[in-house]
Structure formats: structure tokens, C-alpha cells
Amino acid sequence: MEQTATYRAWAEVDTEAMKHNLNVVRRVMPDHSRMPIVKAEAYGHGIEGVVKALDNEDIRFFGVATPSEAARVQAAGCRTCPFILGPCFPAEREMIVQNGWRAALSGLDEAEHFNSLGKLYNKKVNLHINVDTGMGRAGVLPCDMPGLGERLKQFEYLNVEGIYSHLSAASQDIAFTHRQIRAYEAAVRELSVSLDLPYRHLCSSAAVFNYKAPSTNMVRLGRILYGYSPMPSPHNRELRNTLTLYSRVTLLRTLPSDHGVSYNHTYITDGPTRVATIGLGFGDGYLHYLSNTGARVYLNGEYCPVLGRVTMDQIMVDVTHVSGVQAGDVAEILGPNVPWAELTSRAKTIPSNIITSISGRVPRVYKS
Numbered sequence: 001m002e003q004t005a006t007y008r009a010w011a012e013v014d015t016e017a018m019k020h021n022l023n024v025v026r027r028v029m030p031d032h033s034r035m036p037i038v039k040a041e042a043y044g045h046g047i048e049g050v051v052k053a054l055d056n057e058d059i060r061f062f063g064v065a066t067p068s069e070a071a072r073v074q075a076a077g078c079r080t081c082p083f084i085l086g087p088c089f090p091a092e093r094e095m096i097v098q099n100g101w102r103a104a105l106s107g108l109d110e111a112e113h114f115n116s117l118g119k120l121y122n123k124k125v126n127l128h129i130n131v132d133t134g135m136g137r138a139g140v141l142p143c144d145m146p147g148l149g150e151r152l153k154q155f156e157y158l159n160v161e162g163i164y165s166h167l168s169a170a171s172q173d174i175a176f177t178h179r180q181i182r183a184y185e186a187a188v189r190e191l192s193v194s195l196d197l198p199y200r201h202l203c204s205s206a207a208v209f210n211y212k213a214p215s216t217n218m219v220r221l222g223r224i225l226y227g228y229s230p231m232p233s234p235h236n237r238e239l240r241n242t243l244t245l246y247s248r249v250t251l252l253r254t255l256p257s258d259h260g261v262s263y264n265h266t267y268i269t270d271g272p273t274r275v276a277t278i279g280l281g282f283g284d285g286y287l288h289y290l291s292n293t294g295a296r297v298y299l300n301g302e303y304c305p306v307l308g309r310v311t312m313d314q315i316m317v318d319v320t321h322v323s324g325v326q327a328g329d330v331a332e333i334l335g336p337n338v339p340w341a342e343l344t345s346r347a348k349t350i351p352s353n354i355i356t357s358i359s360g361r362v363p364r365v366y367k368s
């Protein structure tokens with residue numbers, strides 16, 4: 001019997017498509033190495049399945065958000081080192097030093113603590129300086145850069161091997177993005193006077209195809225790796241879909257005219273209606289915000305509108321116009337026929353919010 005036969009909802013993950021998407025970037029930017037971003041369950045694709053598939057794909061680091069995600073990358077048996085993108089608590093730093101994970105540096109207090117832990121374990125601590133060029137989230141401010149390189153050089157157990165920053169409006173504000181790039185370039189020049197910086201990275205998905213940051217030699221790839229480019233580009237056509245979310249019809253009934261569907265009867269049938277109940281809801285990550293927005297699923301080659309509110313475990317769709325629907329039939333919820341962008345605009349959110357909402361109840365099935 002097929003593995004998914006008893007699944008109410010599952011996400012089919014195409015790791016070959018991810019490798020293809022990495023190769024698109026490799027071809028466009030042959031001089032840059034790549035850091036696939038695998039935070040938040042690899043954007044909903046499942047962290048272990050993704051890092052195992054990409055470990056040998058000529059990549060430099062796996063970008064994660066937390067030490068616990070770094071531990072999962074390591075436990076999956078990867079030789080690629082995790083890079084923790086954001087700030088860490090003092091209590092997390094020991095584990096970082098012991099395991100040799102890469103961490104970000106936002107100031108001298110962190111540097112001092114990392115240095116003392118390096119001394120304790122007699123290990124060099126590899127860090128990348130984060131420069132806040134405008135994101136306002138973490139990093140050293142450009143006004144605090146002068147003299148920083150000399151100070152950091154004095155820490156015996158620190159090896160500052162990289163400098164990075166994060167763009168805050170690459171898909172919205174071109175002029176501001178260019179200012180961020182200039183601020184980053186100035187920080188690289190400043191720090192390079194005293195430090196050797198083999199890893200220099202600034203651009204992520206919204207910037208890789210559309211901006212040039214001359215001193216960089218690595219790109220951080222989240223959404224583009226997963227087939228979604230936030231900026232118009234001729235290269236977007238080359239990207240492949242990496243995740244298709246499916247669910248099954250659990251029950252099929254005909255409701256009479258004037259019958260409410262789902263909580264609070266925000267939808268009322270205007271004639272006899274063939275209604276399929278589908279085995280997924282907001283508990284699986286199909287956002288409640290999609291209720292009454294015209295959201296639709298793709299079933300037996302037809303689009304079927306969601307009726308009334310999304311419930312925790314089930315949605316109801318109109319299949320009156322679709323012939324031959326049976327309990328057990330598979331509906332595409334998100335994928336090539338129902339792209340991220342469609343759900344994003346209906347739920348009035350951003351694409352990464354749609355994809356990272358797919359919950360732990362949904363098994364990930366890796367296509368090979």
C-alpha cells in the first residue's frame with residue numbers, strides 16, 4: 001500500500017528541485033559560495049531531510065536561527081558547519097564553542113565572553129561580525145566600527161573569519177538598499193585593515209539576482225532555494241517548486257439549499273451543493289486567515305473553493321462542478337497549481353509565513 005494512503009495531509013518535498021535551485025544561483029554567481037538557510041524546519045520542508053540532501057552540494061554553511069537547530073544539523077550527520085544567524089544567549093555560547101559552530105558577533109561584550117570560553121576549552125572560536133547597515137535587528141552599528149578590528153585582534157581565542165549584514169528592503173526600496181550596500185562595503189574596508197575576512201556575505205533571496213555587492217563572496221539562500229523568488233528576474237522561471245502540500249477528501253455529501261457551512265455560518269448554500277470535507281485545517285498550517293477569501297484547492301483537475309471558515313482539522317470545499325469525486329481523493333493544497341503567492345495574497349501575509357506554518361502534524365515525504 002502506498003505510504004500516504006492513510007495520511008490526511010502530507011507535504012511532498014522535492015530535494016532534487018532544491019539542488020537544481022542551488023545550481024541556478026551557482027550559474028548566475030559563479031564567484032560566490034552558498035549558505036542554504038534551513039531555519040524554521042528548512043522553511044517547513046523538514047530540517048533533517050533537507051540538510052542530508054544538500055550536505056554534499058558544494059555549500060559552505062547551513063544557516064540556522066538557534067543553537068538547537070545547529071544541534072539538529074550536526075546530529076543529522078552533516079559535515080557542513082551550521083552558522084547561527086542571530087544573537088545567542090550567554091548560556092548558549094558554551095555549546096557553540098564546544099561544537100565549533102559559527103556564530104554572529106554584535107559587539108565586544110559577546111567577544112569577551114566567547115574569548116573566555118575559547119580559553120576554557122582551548123579552542124579557537126570562529127565568528128562573523130554582523131554589521132547593522134539598516135535592518136535594526138542585530139549587529140554592530142557603522143559608527144562603532146572604527147577601532148573594532150584592532151580590539152578584536154587582541155582576543156587570543158577568537159578567529160573573526162567573516163563579516164555580514166542583512167538587507168531590510170531589497171524588494172521594496174532600491175535606493176535604500178544601495179545605501180546599505182555602500183555601508184557594508186565601507187565596513188568591509190574598515191575591518192580588512194586589521195583582519196583577514198575570508199567570508200563576506202550580504203545578499204539573500206531578494207537581492208541575489210538584482211544587486212551587486214562587490215566585496216561579497218557568499219550568498220545566503222532561503223526562499224530561492226525553496227523555489228520562490230521575491231523579486232522579478234528572468235532567472236525566476238528557472239526555479240522549481242520544492243514542496244507540494246496534499247490532503248485527502250475524508251467525506252463527501254450533498255447539502256440542501258440554505259444550509260450553513262462551518263463555524264458561524266459565514267457561508268450558506270444557495271442551492272443543493274456537493275461538499276467535500278478535507279482532512280486539514282489550521283492545526284496543520286492552513287491558515288485561518290484563508291477563511292472566506294476565495295481560497296481554493298485543486299482536486300481532480302479542477303479548482304474547488306473553500307466554503308466558510310477554516311477549522312482546526314478540516315476544511316469544506318465545493319465540488320458540485322467536479323465529476324467522480326470520492327472519499328480518499330487527493331487535493332493539492334499548496335504547490336504548482338496553488339502557488340505560495342496565491343495563498344500569500346489571500347491571507348494578506350508573506351510567503352515565508354505560509355510555508356513555515358505547515359505544522360509538525362504534517363508528515364514530510366521526500367521524493368527521490
Ligand SMILES: *Cc1c(COP(=O)(O)O)cnc(C)c1O
Binds near residue numbers: 039220224
Ligand atoms: C532568514 C535569513 C535569510 C534568508 O532569507 P531569504 O530571503 O529567505 O533568502 C538570510 N539571512 C538572514 C540573516 C536571515 O535571517
